[in-house]
Structures are given as C-alpha cells and as structure tokens.
Amino acid sequence: MSGRTTKPLIDPFGRTVRDLRISVTDRCNFRCTYCMPEEGMQWLDRSELLSFEEIERVARVCVERFDFDGIRLTGGEPTVRAQLPVLVEMLAALRVPATGRAVDLAMTTNGATLGLLAGELRRAGLNRINVSCDSLRPERFAQMARRDQLARVLDGIEAALAAGFSPVKVNVVMMRGVNDDEAVDFATFGRERRVQPRFIEFMPLDADGGWTMDQVVPADETVAAIDAVYPLEPVAHGPEPAARYRYRDGGGEIGVIPSVTRPFCGDCDRVRITAEGKFRTCLFALDEHDLRAVLRNGGSDGDLALAIEAAVGTKWAGHHIGQVSFVRPPRSMSQIGG
Numbered sequence: 175m176s177g178r179t180t181k182p183l184i185d186p187f188g189r190t191v192r193d194l195r196i197s198v199t200d201r202c203n204f205r206c207t208y209c210m211p212e213e214g215m216q217w218l219d220r221s222e223l224l225s226f227e228e229i230e231r232v233a234r235v236c237v238e239r240f241d242f243d244g245i246r247l248t249g250g251e252p253t254v255r256a257q258l259p260v261l262v263e264m265l266a267a268l269r270v271p272a273t274g275r276a277v278d279l280a281m282t283t284n285g286a287t288l289g290l291l292a293g294e295l296r297r298a299g300l301n302r303i304n305v306s307c308d309s310l311r312p313e314r315f316a317q318m319a320r321r322d323q324l325a326r327v328l329d330g331i332e333a334a335l336a337a338g339f340s341p342v343k344v345n346v347v348m349m350r351g352v353n354d355d356e357a358v359d360f361a362t363f364g365r366e367r368r369v370q371p372r373f374i375e376f377m378p379l380d381a382d383g384g385w386t387m388d389q390v391v392p393a394d395e396t397v398a399a400i401d402a403v404y405p406l407e408p409v410a411h412g413p414e415p416a417a418r419y420r421y422r423d424g425g426g427e428i429g430v431i432p433s434v435t436r437p438f439c440g441d442c443d444r445v446r447i448t449a450e451g452k453f454r455t456c457l458f459a460l461d462e463h464d465l466r467a468v469l470r471n472g473g474s475d476g477d478l479a480l481a482i483e484a485a486v487g488t489k490w491a492g493h494h495i496g497q498v499s500f501v502r503p504p505r506s507m508s509q510i511g512g
C-alpha cells in the first residue's frame with residue numbers, strides 16, 4: 175500500500191466509480207453469434223496487449239489511489255491468455271486502503287478450459303467466477319457458440335464447484351426465438367447443481383451488427399416464466415446490475431441483467447480497460463482514453479491517476495439503447511471486455 179491519502183473517484187453524475195473490468199485478451203476459442211463474427215476477426219498483435227505488469231499497474235493505481243474494491247477479468251476469453259493464474263496472483267495481492275482487505279477478484283469465462291484451470295485460479299486468489307452457457311441442449315449450444323463444446327463447459331462448471339467457487343454463476347444471454355424457451359431448464363439446472371443462473375438481455379454489441387430490439391427477451395418475462403414453476407421473491411441488492419430473486423422454497427437464487435429494458439446506468443460504478451489499454455467509462459462509450467500511451471511513454475503512477483480521473487470526468491449518464499439517439503460503439507463485445 176502507498177500510504178498516500180486516497181480519494182473516491184466520483185463521476186459528473188455523483189456516482190462513485192470503484193469497479194474495474196479488465197480485458198486480458200481480444201481472442202477467443204468460441205464464436206458466439208451475439209458477440210463475434212464467424213470468421214475474419216482482426217486480432218491484436220501480441221505487442222499491443224498490455225503486459226501483466228502494465229495491467230497490475232493500472233489496477234494498483236485504481237485500488238490504492240481511488241479505493242476500487244472490485245476487479246473482474248474478462249475478454250475475449252480470459253483463459254486463452256497464457257499464464258493467467260500469474261496475473262490473478264498479482265492482482266490478489268492488492269489491498270484496498272479504506273478496508274485493508276484484498277479486492278474482490280472475479281472472472282467471466284466461457285468455461286471451456288476450466289476443467290484444467292479452475293483449481294489453479296482458485297489457489298492463485300480468484301474469488302468469484304461466472305461461466306457463460308446459453309443453452310443446455312448440445313445442438314443449440316453449438317449453434318450459438320459456433321463450437322460443439324457444451325460437455326466441456328458443463329465439466330468446467332463442475333470443476334469450478336469442485337475448486338470451491340461459491341456461488342458459481344452461469345451467464346445466459348437470452349435471445350428471442352433462439353433459447354427463450356430454456357429459462358425454466360436453466361432454473362432447474364441451477365437448483366440441482368447449486369449454481370446461480372444470470373439471464374442477460376441481448377445488447378447491441380454483436381460483431382455482425384444484427385441486433386434488433388425484437389430479439390431482446392425482457393428480463394421480466396424470464397422472471398415470470400421461472401416464477402410460474404418455482405415461485406420467486408426479490409432480494410434487496412446493492413449497486414450491482416443484476417436484479418436478484420430467490421426461490422421461496424429456499425432452493426437458491428437467480429439474477430437477471432435488464433441492461434436494455436431497465437438500464438442500471440444510474441447506479442453504474444464501473445469502468446473498463448481493453449486488452450490494448452484503452453480505458454472506457456461505459457460499455458457503450460464512443461470515446462476511449464489511451465492508458466497504454468501513458469504506461470509506455472514513461473508516465474508515473476501519478477500521471478496514470480490523472481489520466482484515469484480525467485477519463486472518469488467524461489463518464490456519461492447512460493446509454494440510449496432503443497432510442498434514436500443511440501449510436502453503437504465501433505467495437506464488439508469481445509473487443510471491449512464484457
């Protein structure tokens with residue numbers, strides 16, 4: 175810890191920013207239809223990626239100067255980055271000055287390699303894990319991920335449970351006419367395997383540019399479908415985007431992320447950094463702030479802190495999905511880091 179006085183990072187709308195999403199790679203071993211194109215993706219060159227040391231510096235400045243207490247690793251697929259547990263260990267060593275505690279270190283993954291990596295990641299200090307899985311039916315899974323790997327993902331979920339992650343959350347992007355008949359199946363799966371499904375509304379960040387509002391399955395519809403079979407009640411929650419519900423019979427919990435139908439921008443406490451070091455103050459931001467230039471041009475931690483503060487000063491009130499004023503960012507989800 176630096177011993178320096180910390181100050182909260184407050185954006186122009188009075189929201190305290192304290193959560194950093196780090197994309198560790200733009201690459202992926204899947205090609206989910208709602209995220210990546212089938213082929214033709216332009217990958218970043220290895221030299222363009224932030225090194226682990228550079229990532230750790232950005233994270234340390236956020237934690238030690240601005241009291242950030244949450245970090246999530248994402249991508250692309252974070253587990254395709256070589257030596258990922260080494261980065262986890264570096265980030266797990268950070269301490270939040272306000273509390274003296276470690277940061278809450280989480281990761282979102284497609285789960286395909288968790289069978290090999292879950293234990294190592296856990297031992298390196300990863301606290302929480304979300305595994306994405308959009309269908310429990312092998313053929314449909316293969317269509318959505320463009321990879322026939324449901325069995326490996328299910329093994330990955332089991333490996334995460336065996337490694338001691340609790341709860342394991344399962345991210346499900348709901349798409350109209352594609353997997354919108356599986357809400358109850360995922361609820362049953364969650365109750366049986368003791369994992370928490372989190373149903374995400376499809377957002378306009380697909381590389382193919384095919385998003386339309388009528389493909390979005392409203393979170394309320396998903397909750398109603400599950401409630402009809404397994405009665406639910408809401409759980410009070412903090413600034414996290416998921417609205418949480420628990421089963422009245424004590425069988426566990428689900429979450430929904432109504433990013434399109436009920437945006438949570440008013441409570442947004444997060445910022446992001448892309449794999450090549452572009453700092454973004456919103457998933458849908460059109461402006462980016464080049465922290466890699468600060469890092470590679472000899473900038474000090476103070477320079478980094480100033481750049482982060484200036485960027486957060488441009489954070490907008492929220493996105494306008496579904497309104498005429500909405501402009502899609504030029505990057506797709508895998509290039510931003512979901």
Ligand code: SAM
Binds near residue numbers: 251284347379380507
């Ligand atoms: N590859 C990892 C994975 O799939 O979990 C991490 C990166 S992925 C971009 C992070 C999350 O964003 C996943 O849960 C994925 O399902 C979700 N996602 C990707 N594209 C999306 C979109 N267009 N709308 C909503 N969620 C999306």
Ligand code: SF4
Binds near residue numbers: 203206210249284507
């Ligand atoms: Fe890869 Fe995740 Fe995007 Fe699917 S959602 S293509 S697994 S980055």
